[in-house]
Amino acid sequence: MSDTPEHRKVVIIGSGPAGYTAGLYTSRALLEPLLFLGPTVGGQLTITTDVENYPGFADGVTGPEMVDIFRKQAERFGTTCLADTVESVDLSVRPFVVKAETTTVTCDTLIIATGADAKYLDLDSVHRLKNKGVSACATCDGFFFRDQRLAVVGGGDSAVEEATFLTRFATEVVLIHRRDELRASKIMAKRALENEKITMAWDTTVSEALGDEKLTGLRLKNLKTGEEREEEFGGLFMGIGHVPNTAFLGDQLAKDEAGYLLTKPGWTATEIPGVFACGDAADSYYRQAVTAAGTGCAAAIEAERWLEEQAG
Numbered sequence: 299m300s301d302t303p304e305h306r307k308v309v310i311i312g313s314g315p316a317g318y319t320a321g322l323y324t325s326r327a328l329l330e331p332l333l334f335l336g337p338t339v340g341g342q343l344t345i346t347t348d349v350e351n352y353p354g355f356a357d358g359v360t361g362p363e364m365v366d367i368f369r370k371q372a373e374r375f376g377t378t379c380l381a382d383t384v385e386s387v388d389l390s391v392r393p394f395v396v397k398a399e400t401t402t403v404t405c406d407t408l409i410i411a412t413g414a415d416a417k418y419l420d421l422d423s424v425h426r427l428k429n430k431g432v433s434a435c436a437t438c439d440g441f442f443f444r445d446q447r448l449a450v451v452g453g454g455d456s457a458v459e460e461a462t463f464l465t466r467f468a469t470e471v472v473l474i475h476r477r478d479e480l481r482a483s484k485i486m487a488k489r490a491l492e493n494e495k496i497t498m499a500w501d502t503t504v505s506e507a508l509g510d511e512k513l514t515g516l517r518l519k520n521l522k523t524g525e526e527r528e529e530e531f532g533g534l535f536m537g538i539g540h541v542p543n544t545a546f547l548g549d550q551l552a553k554d555e556a557g558y559l560l561t562k563p564g565w566t567a568t569e570i571p572g573v574f575a576c577g578d579a580a581d582s583y584y585r586q587a588v589t590a591a592g593t594g595c596a597a598a599i600e601a602e603r604w605l606e607e608q609a610g
């Protein structure tokens with residue numbers, strides 16, 4: 299048996315809309331891509347309820363159904379999907395080396411589509427009570443909080459989506475937001491504000507999550523008056539944004555201060571020829587499934603043309 303790692307023209311890291319679209323396009327270009335599925339197969343869409351804003355699905359579609367379709371479509375044309383998580387890459391050598399938990403491969407081009415993960419409030423008590431009443435995924439965990447009073451922190455689309463979803467189970471959902479105006483899109487904000495089960499806690503932050511074995515309540519602070527109070531809650535859900543999954547790259551590629559990958563303006567190409575970044579890992583602004591799919595397509599086309607140029 300040879301110890302030489304398997305070599306591919308194209309390796310894709312990540313299985314969200316960006317990764318699968320890159321797989322679809324590079325497989326249709328007969329480049330036989332290998333796609334690492336990563337720790338959350340399907341990415342953030344798997345923890346999204348209904349996707350109503352992806353063109354082509356007039357009646358909406360659930361996140362898990364959508365990623366299932368993406369995967370089937372990518373595999374139909376020859377994308378190999380591997381259930382493994384990339385731990386490091388070496389971009390200082392050619393071909394590039396990609397080390398995952400159980401496999402090491404080399405590649406001529408690398409498409410990074412590792413997405414982003416939900417952020418948690420940086421409080422010791424919140425970290426301690428993770429999965430003990432503190433969650434970042436209403437779709438995954440909402441069912442366990444039936445007939446309880448729940449809190450969601452944040453004021454963007456994630457927060458209002460989580461809060462709205464949780465009203466299916468909760469007696470009441472309190473949306474805790476640090477300002478007095480939601481950042482969420484108008485239609486989603488309106489839906490949340492009109493929902494009888496949702497109460498707004500404006501200008502408020504969580505100063506501590508209370509409880510030993512499991513969450514029992516929150517200490518809240520009104521930022522306008524400075525007043526602190528304790529309230530009982532059975533669950534606390536995070537809706538405060540995301541962190542890009544780019545730490546495994548170390549400092550081999552340029553990133554912004556939040557860790558999002560920087561590409562050449564208007565392109566998915568990074569400063570290392572043959573390495574492309576797409577989807578939420580390189581997008582702190584749009585962060586939509588449709589824009590991720592769009593940049594996944596762009597990365598695939600750029601990778602294909604770059605390979606053609608190298609071949610002369």
Ligand code: NAP
Nearest residue numbers: 452453454455456457459476477481537538539540584585
């Ligand atoms: P986001 O738009 O960045 O909103 C994060 C929210 O959390 C903001 O309201 C922010 O407050 C608050 N926040 C951030 N850090 C905080 C902290 N330390 N303490 C308290 N509050 C904090 O993030 P997102 O809601 O995850 O949305 C990201 C993108 O995904 C957006 O483009 C959104 O449209 C999209 N998205 C779409 C859907 C959908 O269409 N179905 C669902 C989810 C997300 P400030 O407002 O004061 O900054």
